[in-house]
Amino acid sequence: MFITRPVLSRLFQQTVRRYHAGEVKPPSMDELPVPNGSWQARYDASQRHYNSVLAFGVAFAAFSVVVAKSSGLVYFNYSPPKSLD
Template structure:
């Protein structure tokens, strides 16, 4: 018990002392203002158009992948849309 206390207490004290001195030393920190924020530069439309081309390409690629998956699934028999229903119901005499 005493050995553990002797080994851990100095380590804990040094960490606490270091953290206290780093964050609460009382030195003055300059107040942040709007002038410290990054300023926009260049044409916003150029960046906007580049992003829109990228997003449109992703959308077209996604729609193409979905369409290809549906066509492949239907051709291989994995998907059944149940749109081929009969013209009129079956006439079953056993239910009457």
């Protein structure tokens, strides 16, 4: 009983760590990155990349559906079955 009390109190106590390395300087506008280059060229390059990823995803999904349907693993129930069996 007496041994578990310090152990439990140590488990439930909150430890606060403060890492202050002296005086902290507030941030200024001089520390922000300076833009360079054409934003339109960067935008067009990123859009080409995103569109290619989208096209690959759509093609892969369509291919997966076609393979699953042709293998007989999936029946989409888009029409009534031909027989009741």
